[in-house]
Amino acid sequence: MLDLAEIWPPIRLTLELATVTTVVLLVVGTPIAWWLARSTARWKEVVAAVVALPLVLPPTVLGFYLLVALGPHGPGGWIAGLFGGRSLAFTFEGLVIGSVLYSMPFVVQPIRNAFAAIGDRPLEVAATLRATPWDTFWSVAVPLARPGFVTGAVLGFAHTVGEFGVVLMIGGNIPGETKVLSVAIYDYVETLQWTQAHILAAGMLVFAFAVILATMLLEKRIARPRP
Amino acid sequence: MNPRDIGDAATIDATFAGRLGRFELDIGFQVPMRGITALFGPSGCGKTTILRCMAGLQHLPGRLTLGDETWQDCARGVFLQPHRRPVGYVFQEASLFEHLSVRRNLTYGASRAERDGAGPALDFGQVVELLGIGALLDRAPAALSGGERQRVAIGRALLSRPRLLLMDEPLAALDRATKDEILPYLETLHDSLAIPILYVSHDISEVARLADRIVVLSRGRTVTEGPVANILERLDLHPAMGRFEAGVVLNVRVVRHEQGFRLTHLDHHGQALVMPMTDAPVGSEIRLRIRARDVSLATVRPTGISIRNILAGTVAEIVEEPDTAFAETLVEVGGARIRSRVTRASVAELGLAVGKPVYALVKSITFERRNLITRTSRAG
Numbered sequence: 001m002l003d004l005a006e007i008w009p010p011i012r013l014t015l016e017l018a019t020v021t022t023v024v025l026l027v028v029g030t031p032i033a034w035w036l037a038r039s040t041a042r043w044k045e046v047v048a049a050v051v052a053l054p055l056v057l058p059p060t061v062l063g064f065y066l067l068v069a070l071g072p073h074g075p076g077g078w079i080a081g082l083f084g085g086r087s088l089a090f091t092f093e094g095l096v097i098g099s100v101l102y103s104m105p106f107v108v109q110p111i112r113n114a115f116a117a118i119g120d121r122p123l124e125v126a127a128t129l130r131a132t133p134w135d136t137f138w139s140v141a142v143p144l145a146r147p148g149f150v151t152g153a154v155l156g157f158a159h160t161v162g163e164f165g166v167v168l169m170i171g172g173n174i175p176g177e178t179k180v181l182s183v184a185i186y187d188y189v190e191t192l193q194w195t196q197a198h199i200l201a202a203g204m205l206v207f208a209f210a211v212i213l214a215t216m217l218l219e220k221r222i223a224r225p226r227p
Numbered sequence: 228m229n230p231r232d233i234g235d236a237a238t239i240d241a242t243f244a245g246r247l248g249r250f251e252l253d254i255g256f257q258v259p260m261r262g263i264t265a266l267f268g269p270s271g272c273g274k275t276t277i278l279r280c281m282a283g284l285q286h287l288p289g290r291l292t293l294g295d296e297t298w299q300d301c302a303r304g305v306f307l308q309p310h311r312r313p314v315g316y317v318f319q320e321a322s323l324f325e326h327l328s329v330r331r332n333l334t335y336g337a338s339r340a341e342r343d344g345a346g347p348a349l350d351f352g353q354v355v356e357l358l359g360i361g362a363l364l365d366r367a368p369a370a371l372s373g374g375e376r377q378r379v380a381i382g383r384a385l386l387s388r389p390r391l392l393l394m395d396e397p398l399a400a401l402d403r404a405t406k407d408e409i410l411p412y413l414e415t416l417h418d419s420l421a422i423p424i425l426y427v428s429h430d431i432s433e434v435a436r437l438a439d440r441i442v443v444l445s446r447g448r449t450v451t452e453g454p455v456a457n458i459l460e461r462l463d464l465h466p467a468m469g470r471f472e473a474g475v476v477l478n479v480r481v482v483r484h485e486q487g488f489r490l491t492h493l494d495h496h497g498q499a500l501v502m503p504m505t506d507a508p509v510g511s512e513i514r515l516r517i518r519a520r521d522v523s524l525a526t527v528r529p530t531g532i533s534i535r536n537i538l539a540g541t542v543a544e545i546v547e548e549p550d551t552a553f554a555e556t557l558v559e560v561g562g563a564r565i566r567s568r569v570t571r572a573s574v575a576e577l578g579l580a581v582g583k584p585v586y587a588l589v590k591s592i593t594f595e596r597r598n599l600i601t602r603t604s605r606a607g
Contacts (some may be wrong), residue, residue: 044570121322124284127309128316129336129387136310143326 010184011178011203016179017092018160020150021099024109025156026149028100033108033148034137039116048112052105062102063169070094070170095171095178099160107156115141118212150218158211162204228443239391239423243280243289252276252287252447258440260294263417263424265434268444274427275319277444278393282316283309293391313340315384315422317394321376323368329379331362336387347421348388357419358382358412375406378412385420388508392424398433406433413437435459435476435516460557460564473555474518475566481507496562500589501535519555520569523576523588526577536589538565542581560564565589 001095036048054062067089070076076088076097088094118141125134142149164182171178181200188197242255252273257262266274279285283298286306291299298307315336323332355361358378377397383394387594397413398406399587410433417424417437428434434455435442441458443450451458460475479493484504491507493500493515500515507513528537540560547554554571556579557564565587569579579585 057463120322122310122324125316125318125322125324126335127284128312128314129383130310130339131335132310135339140324140326144324146326197535218550 007184007200008048009202010179010181013092013176014161014181017095018101018157020096021160022101022107022153022157024096024100025103026153029104029107029152029156030111030149033111033152034107034115034141036179039128051108054102059102059163059165060169063098063166066094066098066166070086070097089170090172090174090178092177095167095180095222098166098170099163102163103156106159107152110148110151110155111145112148114151117148123164127203147219148223153217154211154215154218156171158208161207231272231561237294239294239425240290240292241277241281243277243287245287245289247276247285247287249563250276250447254444254447254449256442256444256449256452258425258442258452260423261421262439263426264440264442265438266425266427266444267431267434267438268427268429268450269444272444273447274429274444275395278316278427280393281391282314282393283307283312284316313388313390314391315387315389316383317377317384317392317397319396319399321368321373321380323376323379323383325368327368329366329368329371330365332368332379332421333360333364333383333386340388349385351386351485354382357415367436372405373401374408376411377401377405381412381416384417385422392422394424394426396429398426398429399430410436418545431440431459431474432516435474436514437465460566472565473520473568474516475564477515477517477565478512478561479515481509481511481513482503483509496561498538498561500538517565519566519568521590522558522565524556524558524567524569524577525586525588526579526580526583528586529539529588532588534588534590538563538587538589540565540585540587542579542583542585544581545574545579545592547574547601555591558585560587 032047036044036051037069062192068074070088072087072176076094077086078090081093085091104177122140122144123136126140127133131139162182163180164186166171167178167180168184168186171180171183173179173183179187181204185197185204188194188200228282237260239260240255240257244253246252250271250273254273265276269275276285276287280287280289281298283306288301289496290301291297297303297305298312299305323329324335327335333351333355337348340348342452342487347388354363358381360375360378360382363375363379368379371379381394398409399471401409414437419479424436426434440453440456441455441528443458451461456476456478459473464596477495479495481498482492482494482499484491486504489502489504491504491514493502502515505513528539538558538560540558543559543564544557546556547584548571552570553568556567556569558567558573567587573579577585
């Protein structure tokens with residue numbers, strides 16, 4: 001009744017997508033979060049708003065514009081052309097791009113808050129102790145903002161696992177290539193395969209609960225002073 | 228060019244002028260490259276800003292030279308970034324790195340200073356012992372008391388091999404008992420370090436206890452500067468220095484201890500003084516502070532009085548404070564000068580005037596332990 005070979009590919013694809021997306025988000029999001037936390041530029045809140053946009057934007061709207069951008073006539077298509085492709089839509093890379101944009105606020109916001117909470121003082125102390133700004137960032141700012149990084153990474157990962165609308169718009173439903181968990185559940189329900197839908201849905205439920213619980217426990221542990 | 232603008236190999240020369248919001252700073256001072264210089268003044272007079280400018284944490288137009296080294300010179304476009312300046316900075320709050328153990332806090336600056344060797348390298352074990360933090364090394368900063376944190380912060384600054392130590396009211400956030408715990412360590416520093424210290428404070432008793440020189444500041448300007456004893460006996464600075472416990476400091480020599488009554492006999496330029504017994508060894512020099520409000524004046528030697536320190540002298544200066552009941556007086560007693568705060572009515576009734584012989588009555592209570600420094604005095 002339950003065909004593991006059928007259920008496994010979307011799970012694996014989802015985990016791959018979420019992992020790659022989280023890594024990209026940490027790399028891209030950290031400097032953005034740092035800039036948002038430290039800059040005195042007046043227009044930084046405009047940038048912050050753009051980053052936070054996916055929080056309120058319907059996923060289909062973001063998905064629609066991404067589809068246009070990633071398609072053969074958009075910049076995504078041009079980039080794909082460099083590698084002999086036709087379009088970034090309906091590819092794994094396209095999904096990563098979409099997920100990064102969609103999950104950005106969930107990663108940037110906690111890291112930004114953690115950076116802001118450090119304040120100027122520890123950074124000034126580091127400077128008077130001969131640490132270059134680059135050194136200070138790695139030896140003081142990042143370790144002190146660790147709770148923000150953990151929260152950001154967990155939320156980014158979990159949010160990517162759970163995304164549906166954007167994926168459907170730009171990834172479609174290509175088994176093994178763009179068919180992620182949430183789309184698979186949708187598919188099973190459409191085709192009245194309730195058992196499979198139940199298994200995946202219950203799995204997601206457990207996963208989501210585990211993630212939230214783990215985040216809370218982690219935050220508690222990190223907040224506790226270390227010996 | 229003003230002669231004070233010419234760098235001298237043995238001085239720290241600082242001039243800063245600029246605007247920070249609604250606050251205007253325009254100061255200049257020149258202090259020797261040794262001992263403790265206090266930047267003294269009421270809150271909001273710009274003391275902290277000056278230290279921040281010297282550390283490069285703030286950028287105001289001006290000039291800063293240490294001996295023949297220029298750290299900032301706006302005229303020539305020179306501004307050394309803070310991490311390039313070999314300063315040790317002790318902030319008002321200890322500001323330890325919470326994610327590092329005490330040991331790694333202490334070595335943070337030390338390992339980085341090695342790259343661009345700056346001031347003299349101090350021995351880790353020695354600093355730890357000097358500050359009494361050996362038992363704390365493997366603890367987290369969060370597990371330390373306020374006094375312990377501040378001592379670690381001082382150690383961390385010292386170990387970064389500074390050529391100049393900047394201390395921004397390191398004791399202000401601490402309670403009386405913790406202050407008394409740290410002050411002896413600061414005194415030891417003063418005696419054992421070859422590094423000049425700029426010490427910001429608005430607490431005159433701290434300044435009187437620790438500093439060799441004072442730069443008096445008021446509303447972003449330098450009022451005066453000089454050796455601590457000279458500044459403290461000046462009566463005209465009262466308004467500029469704000470309300471504080473006026474008084475003088477005297478460096479006195481311990482003559483003998485009187486076990487029976489538990490008293491210590493002292494000598495100041497031939498003038499005998501007595502105080503409750505201290506543990507300072509006979510022959511050593513200690514610093515006393517005598518507050519003006521603890522000194523009364525009499526025109527005849529009083530008898531039948533419990534005060535033991537009755538010093539014969541002459542009035543050297545009287546400054547009446549308009550719109551108050553009080554007058555500040557300076558009395559020359561032997562080689563010492565003692566300030567006394569009396570009422571203007573007393574000045575009139577006793578006919579006090581410059582040159583008039585008087586007796587200064589110093590309540591023994593003035594010689595409290597906390598007003599005393601047990602250390603060998605330094606020349607100059």
